[in-house]
Amino acid sequence: MSIDAKISDPTIRSLYERKSVRVFTGAHIPEDDVRIIAEAAAQAPTAGNQQLYTILRITDPEKKHRLSISCDNQPFIEEADLVLVFCADCLRWYRAYEEAGIEPRKPGEGDLMLAVSDALIAAQNAVVAAQALGIGSCYIGDIMENAEVQREILGLPSYVFPAAMLVFGYPTEQQKDRPKPKRLDLDYVLQENIYHEHTGEELRKMFEDRTGKKTYDDWMRAFYERKYNSDFAREMTRSVRKFLEDFQQHRPLHMGKWVMQMKI
Numbered sequence: 001m002s003i004d005a006k007i008s009d010p011t012i013r014s015l016y017e018r019k020s021v022r023v024f025t026g027a028h029i030p031e032d033d034v035r036i037i038a039e040a041a042a043q044a045p046t047a048g049n050q051q052l053y054t055i056l057r058i059t060d061p062e063k064k065h066r067l068s069i070s071c072d073n074q075p076f077i078e079e080a081d082l083v084l085v086f087c088a089d090c091l092r093w094y095r096a097y098e099e100a101g102i103e104p105r106k107p108g109e110g111d112l113m114l115a116v117s118d119a120l121i122a123a124q125n126a127v128v129a130a131q132a133l134g135i136g137s138c139y140i141g142d143i144m145e146n147a148e149v150q151r152e153i154l155g156l157p158s159y160v161f162p163a164a165m166l167v168f169g170y171p172t173e174q175q176k177d178r179p180k181p182k183r184l185d186l187d188y189v190l191q192e193n194i195y196h197e198h199t200g201e202e203l204r205k206m207f208e209d210r211t212g213k214k215t216y217d218d219w220m221r222a223f224y225e226r227k228y229n230s231d232f233a234r235e236m237t238r239s240v241r242k243f244l245e246d247f248q249q250h251r252p253l254h255m256g257k258w259v260m261q262m263k264i
């Protein structure tokens with residue numbers, strides 16, 4: 001089948017057509033559709049069929065408001081009709097092992113990475129299902145920032161990490177018409193067998209159609225400051241480190257109560 005023929009397939013078409021939606025009509029998403037979105041998420045592939053995630057649906061307006069501030073001041077978060085936080089959850093199985101009388105090892109970096117993979121794959125299923133129902137969505141990566149605040153808002157215990165937040169709602173006409181941001185040429189992201197590190201010349205060519213009237217250097221410097229070197233990016237690293245430290249330093253007491261390990 002040619003690529004063009006495949007694009008006529010409704011599933012593949014929806015993957016091409018999906019774009020982030022940040023302005024919503026305000027129309028209410030029926031409960032049945034919320035259920036389909038959550039169930040579609042739960043149908044995603046999951047490591048060892050463990051479903052190493054918990055999906056938190058945020059319905060409390062106060063919490064939505066606080067999240068719109070704690071996630072880098074993005075007001076459209078609280079305007080979204082449906083807000084789901086996909087938490088990588090290493091606690092559920094830990095507690096299940098304990099329940100069986102096992103003294104489980106503490107979850108480590110590998111367990112966390114697996115749980116984050118599970119959570120994100122489930123989240124993307126929710127995005128695709130919502131799109132099929134005419135509902136737009138946007139990821140909010142900033143949920144990984146401000147560990148202490150998010151923990152308090154969401155009541156997250158140790159071994160539970162908020163990997164992604166998704167906000168959903170019906171797109172306004174302006175959002176439907178907005179062009180989808182272009183992707184890099186596939187040849188730059190699809191490689192064969194062995195990793196190829198791009199040369200300076202290739203990098204300049206890769207971003208050619210993004211820089212507009214600016215030179216590569218000027219455009220790249222501005223992008224670097226706005227994204228990679230921004231306060232929010234630095235906060236994200238601090239915050240994720242905090243979550244990781246917590247993985248390393250805490251141990252369970254009993255019935256979900258956790259305590260800092262004494263340092264001798």
Ligand SMILES: Cc1cc2nc3c(=O)[nH]c(=O)nc-3n(C[C@H](O)[C@H](O)[C@H](O)COP(=O)(O)O)c2cc1C
Nearest residue numbers: 018019020021022074138139140141142164180181
């Ligand atoms: C992990 C992740 C985190 C993101 N975080 C945000 C965010 O905090 N705020 C936002 O407006 N968009 C966020 N986005 C959406 C991206 O900006 C968007 O996917 C990208 O610009 C490509 O545009 P498209 O989704 O319309 O194709 C995030 C996307 C991903 C995958």
